[in-house]
Amino acid sequence: xxLVDRGRGLESIExxxxxxxxxxxxxxxxxxxxxxxxALLSLVVFDARHGWETPHWSERRFDSITVSSTRWRxxxxxxxxxxxxxxxxxxxxxxxxxxVRARMTRPPxxxxxxxxxxHRPQAAVVAEAGVDAVFWDRDQVWRRRWGHRAYGEILCFDxxxxxxxxxxxxxxxxxxxxx
Amino acid sequence: xxxxxEGVRPESRELPRLLPGWGAVLWVAxxxxxxxxxxxxxxxxxxxxxxxxxxxxxxxxxxxAGVAGKxxxxxxxxxxxxxxxxxxxxxxxxxxxxxxxxxxxxxxTFGVVAAGFASDLDGIVRxxxxxxxxxxxxxxxxxSESHALxxxxxxxxxxxxxxxxxxxxxxxxxxxxxxxxxxxxTGGAWLATRGLLxxxxxxxxxxxxxxxxxxx
Numbered sequence: 001x002x003l004v005d006r007g008r009g010l011e012s013i014e015x016x017x018x019x020x021x022x023x024x025x026x027x028x029x030x031x032x033x034x035x036x037x038x039a040l041l042s043l044v045v046f047d048a049r050h051g052w053e054t055p056h057w058s059e060r061r062f063d064s065i066t067v068s069s070t071r072w073r074x075x076x077x078x079x080x081x082x083x084x085x086x087x088x089x090x091x092x093x094x095x096x097x098x099x100v101r102a103r104m105t106r107p108p109x110x111x112x113x114x115x116x117x118x119h120r121p122q123a124a125v126v127a128e129a130g131v132d133a134v135f136w137d138r139d140q141v142w143r144r145r146w147g148h149r150a151y152g153e154i155l156c157f158d159x160x161x162x163x164x165x166x167x168x169x170x171x172x173x174x175x176x177x178x179x
Numbered sequence: 180x181x182x183x184x185e186g187v188r189p190e191s192r193e194l195p196r197l198l199p200g201w202g203a204v205l206w207v208a209x210x211x212x213x214x215x216x217x218x219x220x221x222x223x224x225x226x227x228x229x230x231x232x233x234x235x236x237x238x239x240x241x242x243x244a245g246v247a248g249k250x251x252x253x254x255x256x257x258x259x260x261x262x263x264x265x266x267x268x269x270x271x272x273x274x275x276x277x278x279x280x281x282x283x284x285x286x287x288t289f290g291v292v293a294a295g296f297a298s299d300l301d302g303i304v305r306x307x308x309x310x311x312x313x314x315x316x317x318x319x320x321x322x323s324e325s326h327a328l329x330x331x332x333x334x335x336x337x338x339x340x341x342x343x344x345x346x347x348x349x350x351x352x353x354x355x356x357x358x359x360x361x362x363x364x365t366g367g368a369w370l371a372t373r374g375l376l377x378x379x380x381x382x383x384x385x386x387x388x389x390x391x392x393x394x395x
Contacts, residue, residue, distance in 0.1 A: 025262070026262035026265035029258045030259070030266065037375065040378055040379070
């Protein structure tokens, strides 16, 4: 047996002896840490395998609160911002997107989708935002069918309602230069 | 060898107390107070930048929750390291190690404040602050603050490396063990927490391409 192997052997003995003498609290803390990590990994795997629907824009799935602009009905790309009325960040996101859209040469249609709201909202909750339409996600499609959770995110659909991607206001603002 | 098996470590006395008695309590209180100031400043900066109209009471609740979370996080970090070493033999002086780790957290606090003020900057200043204080600033502007990549990068910077090294030194002194082994532990824990943070961000965001800004 080489000296290195002997050293490793001694280290192993040292570890085993020390482990046997380790206080219960240390074992509990380390086990709790390992369990916490395992629980988080399980959640991630469960979430990935859940089989969420790919979003698809269809007005039949949502309640129309208001369609203030005829442009919404015209063919073209549609951006739908998930808005929780009590979330200031959502309203800021909506406002930022509306400002960016105003600078675009081919602006998309823009709607607010009111999510996680039990009672039918008033159009006034996003009145200042300058959107073409407001919809209410009464059946919680956004959260329970699509599995989305980030308020203020922008779901981009093509003119047929096919999901293209999800973006954030800052991503879009970075692509459209200021005047 | 004998000392390790018996769990007696005269070397643990090598980690000095930061301050004796009530001085240490006051010092910890001062550090927590600095956390409070830093979080209040950083949150105010975020609200100002996004022009968010958030009630003052909600901001206060957010700061209290942030400080409490940080305190618990520091206790959990110390408990993890103390447990790890206890399993290997050495018993760390918990309160002393905790007071050191809580003091080292000032590096993070400084980074949060500096990064908050540098968020609106461009060019080389932003790059330097990003490299030193918060790697998120090195990402392109189109990567939002809530992006998983931004979560991951926010803790990658020179200050974080300094904190990992300093933590390893504290633990090595407290455990009376070689520095490099301690560095492997703290470095591994740091990398693992980075990875877990990304997973948490992914879970919070839910499925969808926004995470990495790619089309699906």
